[in-house]
Amino acid sequence: MAESGTSSSPGQIGAARSVSVLLPLPLAGAYDYRVPPEIELEAGDFVIVPLGRRETVGVVWGAGSGEIDPKRLKDVAERLEAPRMPAAVRRFVDWVAGYSMAAPGAVLRMAMSVSAALEPPRVLTGYRFVSAVDLPARMTEARQRVVDVLKDGPPRLLSELAREAGCSTGVIKGLVDAGVVETVELPARMSPPVPDWQLPGPTLEPAQAQAVQTLRDSVTKGGFSTTLIDGVTGAGKTEVYFEAIAAALEAGHQVLVLLPEIALSAQWLGRFEQRFGAKPAQWHSDLGSAERRWTWRAVAEGEVRLVVGARSALFLPFSDLGLIVVDEEHESAFKQEDGVIYQARDMAVVRAHQGQFPVLLVSATPSLETVQNVATARYGAVHLPDRHGGASLPRISTIDLRRDPPARQSWISPPLRKALAETLAGGEQALLFLNRRGYAPLTLCRTCGHRLQCPHCTAWLVEHRFRARLQCHHCGYMAELPPACPACNAVDSFAACGPGVERLAEEVVALHPEARLAVMTSDTVFSVRAAEEMVRRIQAHEVDLLIGTQIVAKGHHFPMLTLVGVVDADLGLSGGDLRAAERTYQLLHQVAGRAGRAERPGQVLLQTFNPTDPVMQALVSDDRDNFLALEAKDRQRTGMPPFGRLAALILSGDSPEAVDRLAREVAVRAPHFEGVTVFGPVPAPLALLRGRHRRRFLMKCRRDLAPQPLIRDWLAPIKLTGSLRLQVDIDPYSFF
Ligand code: ADP
Ligand code: ZN
Numbered sequence: 001m002a003e004s005g006t007s008s009s010p011g012q013i014g015a016a017r018s019v020s021v022l023l024p025l026p027l028a029g030a031y032d033y034r035v036p037p038e039i040e041l042e043a044g045d046f047v048i049v050p051l052g053r054r055e056t057v058g059v060v061w062g063a064g065s066g067e068i069d070p071k072r073l074k075d076v077a078e079r080l081e082a083p084r085m086p087a088a089v090r091r092f093v094d095w096v097a098g099y100s101m102a103a104p105g106a107v108l109r110m111a112m113s114v115s116a117a118l119e120p121p122r123v124l125t126g127y128r129f130v131s132a133v134d135l136p137a138r139m140t141e142a143r144q145r146v147v148d149v150l151k152d153g154p155p156r157l158l159s160e161l162a163r164e165a166g167c168s169t170g171v172i173k174g175l176v177d178a179g180v181v182e183t184v185e186l187p188a189r190m191s192p193p194v195p196d197w198q199l200p201g202p203t204l205e206p207a208q209a210q211a212v213q214t215l216r217d218s219v220t221k222g223g224f225s226t227t228l229i230d231g232v233t234g235a236g237k238t239e240v241y242f243e244a245i246a247a248a249l250e251a252g253h254q255v256l257v258l259l260p261e262i263a264l265s266a267q268w269l270g271r272f273e274q275r276f277g278a279k280p281a282q283w284h285s286d287l288g289s290a291e292r293r294w295t296w297r298a299v300a301e302g303e304v305r306l307v308v309g310a311r312s313a314l315f316l317p318f319s320d321l322g323l324i325v326v327d328e329e330h331e332s333a334f335k336q337e338d339g340v341i342y343q344a345r346d347m348a349v350v351r352a353h354q355g356q357f358p359v360l361l362v363s364a365t366p367s368l369e370t371v372q373n374v375a376t377a378r379y380g381a382v383h384l385p386d387r388h389g390g391a392s393l394p395r396i397s398t399i400d401l402r403r404d405p406p407a408r409q410s411w412i413s414p415p416l417r418k419a420l421a422e423t424l425a426g427g428e429q430a431l432l433f434l435n436r437r438g439y440a441p442l443t444l445c446r447t448c449g450h451r452l453q454c455p456h457c458t459a460w461l462v463e464h465r466f467r468a469r470l471q472c473h474h475c476g477y478m479a480e481l482p483p484a485c486p487a488c489n490a491v492d493s494f495a496a497c498g499p500g501v502e503r504l505a506e507e508v509v510a511l512h513p514e515a516r517l518a519v520m521t522s523d524t525v526f527s528v529r530a531a532e533e534m535v536r537r538i539q540a541h542e543v544d545l546l547i548g549t550q551i552v553a554k555g556h557h558f559p560m561l562t563l564v565g566v567v568d569a570d571l572g573l574s575g576g577d578l579r580a581a582e583r584t585y586q587l588l589h590q591v592a593g594r595a596g597r598a599e600r601p602g603q604v605l606l607q608t609f610n611p612t613d614p615v616m617q618a619l620v621s622d623d624r625d626n627f628l629a630l631e632a633k634d635r636q637r638t639g640m641p642p643f644g645r646l647a648a649l650i651l652s653g654d655s656p657e658a659v660d661r662l663a664r665e666v667a668v669r670a671p672h673f674e675g676v677t678v679f680g681p682v683p684a685p686l687a688l689l690r691g692r693h694r695r696r697f698l699m700k701c702r703r704d705l706a707p708q709p710l711i712r713d714w715l716a717p718i719k720l721t722g723s724l725r726l727q728v729d730i731d732p733y734s735f736f
Pocket of ligand 1: 202232
């Protein structure tokens with residue numbers, strides 16, 4: 001569990017005149033400091049301490065270790081006037097560090113990401129809309145955006161407002177001069193609105209009522225439990241867990257809801273506000289700095305009662321957390337892949353266990369890990385078998401691309417064309433799903449076959465025609481399409497291979513020039529606001545035809561959408577990912593769930609070259625459980641998760657020779673242990689990423705063995721020099 005030297009037990013400090021202080025830096029452990037007589041400290045206090053020649057903020061982790069001569073210790077400089085980091089949060093930091101094999105300070109950094117919240121409150125200047133005045137005669141588009149941003153929100157800081165409205169600060173100052181916007185002193189903290197759990201929810205259907213009863217009981221009773229809320233899309237799972245939230249709020253606890261992509265959850269926020277009469281506090285990377293500061297502080301002080309956030313919200317300093325909900329628990333977005341590598345769903349269960357409260361995992365397509373935990377009764381489950389209000393599930397069928405191929409250089413097969421035409425003629429909406437951004441995934445020279453590749457990654461450059469750019473989806477490298485082939489100098493010789501959403505859009509416009517088309521990808525929807533606007537337009541039926549990547553798959557409810565065409569259902573099935581089939585099933589099921597959510601029945605067409613693949617069969621026959629059983633059997637046979645454990649080592653560096661040398665050294669020391677197999681080293685599928693050469697090891701363990709101590713012993717003698725790095729990924733979800 002916890003690394004030695006960082007364990008924190010509250011209250012053990014007493015009269016000790018030295019403390020161990022954990023710093024938010026990737027160091028091996030906590031450091032001892034002397035406590036000067038004028039300062040009183042307790043575990044969890046935020047302090048300023050000297051480190052080398054500078055000062056830094058850290059957290060008192062416990063009494064000093066006593067390993068260093070007290071006379072040689074440096075003094076704690078100051079205790080900050082900030083709420084103490086609760087013992088539960090400190091324990092969690094230690095646990096995550098131990099499990100993920102990260103430096104405790106690196107985990108601590110996630111728990112104190114807003115250092116400004118620790119500073120003494122300062123007075124800030126906010127800008128707000130003066131509602132009583134007429135708008136000036138000269139309303140430019142930029143001015144209008146400022147007004148729109150301010151109209152339905154709190155006062156903003158100048159820089160934030162300029163960013164949100166996408167204008168210069170001059171535009172805002174102009175509006176101040178015109179009397180339309182005024183400045184206010186912002187209190188360092190604003191009291192957040194409190195969700196009202198007494199507002200009535202909807203009348204529940206019997207299956208919902210039964211599920212709610214179970215969940216309410218577990219919340220009121222308290223204590224740790226994990227429950228899966230299992231039900232098809234549209235079954236009313238959200239309504240059900242809203243009742244559990246109401247119970248937790250009523251009991252006086254704080255609540256955390258984790259969503260896989262908070263920036264795309266506009267509808268969820270709206271529903272929450274409708275149900276509880278107040279906007280929830282949000283936590284994600286798109287927040288302005290002032291909002292971050294308030295939220296962090298208000299969570300610590302217990303003023304914020306509910307936070308909806310991305311995985312990083314797990315590390316907020318909740319003073320009395322009483323319930324965590326992990327919505328779409330199967331989503332791989334819960335796995336953080338860089339820095340501290342952790343699986344937020346699993347860590348949410350740990351957090352709940354440590355804090356002795358319930359956690360709810362919600363999904364229509366639960367992960368095999370969770371299903372297995374339900375099967376062995378480690379987790380409980382409630383089931384919502386039917387769609388709310390009798391809406392029927394969409395009819396799913398395959399289109400065999402071998403029999404019904406699309407015309408050359410087009411991607412929509414005749415049967416899908418026909419269905420599309422009928423849907424549009426009937427005044428309904430259609431979605432074409434293709435999980436590929438840009439125009440084409442590959443551009444090559446027709447003369448010599450040269451492929452345009454990223455100079456820094458083992459990856460093709462993807463053409464983005466809307467922006468007239470080539471782009472690497474791994475490192476962000478951008479370039480213009482070269483005037484001639486870099487290999488053979490042929491001019492006008494580039495050919496796009498395969499479709500991306502932009503190319504699909506071209507085909508659709510040619511087929512249905514009259515249809516109002518929208519393309520929804522992370523390139524066109526890059527902020528919460530843009531997502532809200534897109535969803536609003538679709539719901540208001542200002543769009544007839546939607547083309548989208550996986551970001552349309554999640555959670556949205558579009559009543560007029562009756563046709564979903566999956567352009568390439570096989571896309572996720574190849575490659576060496578042990579969860580490829582499971583993920584493809586989840587994603588396509590989720591996309592299919594967008595069709596026919598209201599009274600109108602929906603239809604889903606999957607274009608595939610493998611109509612007999614178990615994934616396609618499971619989707620068509622709506623037999624999730626059988627599919628999962630097959631998948632489970634396969635993984636059990638091969639000892640793969642959840643029946644065994646995996647850990648990956650990723651070695652990287654600037655020079656391929658140095659990385660290979662390191663790989664050989666690591667290979668030589670690999671553990672030989674009953675129940676443990678080490679594969680590798682092999683060049684990673686992305687053998688070059690952001691200019692770094694990469695090699696991988698994969699370690700497979702029996703379930704009853706913990707990989708961490710083995711890896712710790714294995715790597716202890718390894719010294720990293722120069723640019724070499726060695727990353728450990730426990731329970732890996734990506735294998736590139
Ligand atoms: P899920 O989360 O399972 O996809 P939702 O909770 O979003 O399902 O419910 C689907 C739709 O049905 C939503 O529009 C929701 O408001 C509505 N709904 C669910 N349960 C009820 C109920 N008991 N009464 C009225 N509307 C409901
Ligand atoms: Zn790249």
